[in-house]
């Protein structure tokens with residue numbers, strides 16, 4: 126089992142799009158996969174057509190990871206499940222405010238689930254607080270989307286500093302290019318620079334395209350709805366890179 | 376996977392009058408038809424307004440079930456299944472143990488993808504080939520039930536298998552099953568109720584594979600290279616010996632086909648082991664079997680052994696390829712290719728010789744005459760003086776004298792330091808080992824007290840020593856044979872040089888170990904134990920029970 130956190134200190138960079146599309150590709154390749162929607166915005170949950178329902182019974186991390194397991198929903202795709210947002214968010218918030226300090230609550234809540242799946246993907250909200258520390262503690266790798274703009278590069282540098290402060294092992298930190306607009310000169314030159322300079326960059330630059338934007342309307346992963354689109358191909362390339370570099374053989 | 380987390384899949388069998396409707400549904404995928412079949416006539420329906428049904432199409436695939444000739448997976452309660460896109464290691468009762476993407480064609484465990492699947496299977500089957508033992512075609516159509524968000528909340532599948540088209544109990548290989556989606560319990564329950572309401576019968580069918588095997592009249596688990604000899608202590612010597620020889624001949628016959636078809640190297644290995652045991656027993660049967668026949672067959676089986684020697688040698692070299700490569704420094708490893716090419720060519724030649732040899736009239740005659748000889752009623756006028764002596768007595772004699780011979784021959788090596796005697800000593804150990812195997816039922820104590828363990832380690836030590844000697848000599852012979860004009864071959868000579876050097880080093884070590892291993896084996900305490908163990912059985916001589 127391997128846990129990936131799609132993580133960034135910035136919003137709107139394509140984290141959720143990546144979590145859903147990579148999760149779909151992972152399952153389609155035969156790995157049992159769980160997407161954990163940690164973002165109260167619940168975008169990943171929405172993309173997979175799952176309705177946030179709050180059963181009283183489901184509110185209860187204190188019941189251990191068995192209760193968490195009860196909230197998991199199967200997606201429309203074989204091998205892909207989702208832990209909906211509402212649940213995780215509320216739970217975590219309650220827990221954090223009540224007992225401060227622990228960075229391993231998320232790890233505890235997901236404990237047995239991680240063993241049940243080959244791949245767990247965390248769709249994270251932008252956070253550098255306690256939630257971030259929880260995310261670092263539970264994940265094997267961080268995958269950070271990087272939009273090739275000067276501003277993003279600065280936030281990216283801040284992120285690296287933050288990780289260093291957190292003593293996060295840099296070997297577990299990977300990045301990939303996201304929302305790359307081929308028509309923009311600046312995007313092209315920064316992309317080339319990043320690909321040349323960053324040691325931990327994964328292959329497969331995700332293009333800025335309308336098929337990804339339309340995920341919100343179609344509510345389907347791009348490699349499923351439009352498998353031959355450049356976006357789908359880029360996600361497949363990215364996933365193959367992750368498989369080769371981080372997962373090895375099944 | 377999804378199904379791993381879900382409740383067990385519920386399967387239904389149609390009532391006879393539903394079969395045609397289901398077959399049409401499978402072919403045409405009409406969702407209205409499905410609603411009708413489930414009893415949704417528009418009134419009192421559980422479905423109305425709740426779910427829409429979407430046909431997800433029909434998929435045809437063939438499942439092929441693999442196991443080795445010796446049914447090693449079956450013995451471990453497993454089977455390897457190849458469907459169009461994946462490989463599944465399943466338990467015999469149908470639970471999935473591991474899965475991996477399908478690699479196309481495979482024959483050996485080493486051809487399989489996915490390290491963990493490969494390792495599991497390799498551990499069970501070693502170098503044996505995976506053979507198709509059964510297969511079945513499946514046509515499956517899935518229907519998704521969608522809620523108001525157009526989210527799939529449960530699925531229903533119709534599946535037909537064939538051939539065969541019916542189970543042994545006469546029910547058709549046609550079924551309906553519910554595929555739950557995790558987290559949507561209510562939808563699953565509703566659909567279950569609806570199936571019940573429609574009169575579908577919930578079934579708990581036995582898994583498919585045993586059913587397919589039974590229908591194909593295949594009986595797993597029948598082969599063994601080591602048959603039980605089932606002797607009784609009071610059997611007459613000749614009858615007992617014939618019965619053991621018959622079982623060994625069965626093993627040889629069973630394996631001939633696999634040698635000729637070159638399925639895997641174990642066929643020849645098992646064949647030769649049975650052959651060596653046969654020859655060994657024949658050599659011990661002086662005075663038990665009629666002498667003319669005994670010495671005649673002894674000689675004919677020796678020739679059969681010789682026929683297969685080269686092929687086995689090549690198998691051994693080629694199976695050890697990885698080990699040889701590992702003995703080389705990395706920069707020399709690619710240069711070993713011409714050597715293995717040469718060995719592969721020699722193997723082809725050796726295989727052709729064996730095939731031809733097994734196809735001769737001479738071999739057919741040996742097979743038929745040997746069988747007749749073994750089945751022949753024990754001749755009353757036998758010239759063999761020990762023919763009627765109880766086998767337990769003969770076994771004890773032979774074992775003791777074989778043990779003594781081994782001790783004497785080993786001591787001679789220690790005195791003379793003559794390494795050419797190592798090979799005959801290895802034969803001694805094998806003979807003793809075979810005798811213990813033949814007679815383990817009637818002399819159960821003979822294997823006791825760590826004696827068998829000591830014998831095994833002596834056998835291993837001598838085996839390795841001799842293998843190294845033979846392989847070293849053979850490599851030097853290959854050096855003579857490789858055309859030296861070729862540039863690549865010159866480097867291969869260096870490879871051979873390194874390998875020979877490594878083998879000499881290893882052989883020296885093995886030779887040193889021999890001293891200690893043999894010393895333990897020949898220690899007076901062990902000798903005493905053996906004598907006592909052998910004497911103890913079948914006959915009470917007053918020593919029994921004394922420490």
Ligand SMILES: Nc1ncnc2c1ncn2[C@@H]1O[C@H](COP(=O)(O)OP(=O)(O)O)[C@@H](O)[C@H]1O
Nearest residue numbers: 136137138139140141142304332333334337338
């Ligand atoms: N490669 C892309 N091309 C075009 N639009 C994108 C792309 N990736 C994301 N978007 C859109 O941008 C918005 C933010 O993306 P999202 O994946 O939710 O980011 P995050 O999870 O990092 O906040 C969404 O509306 C999404 O549809």
Ligand SMILES: [Mg+2]
Nearest residue numbers: 140141164168
């Ligand atoms: Mg998001």
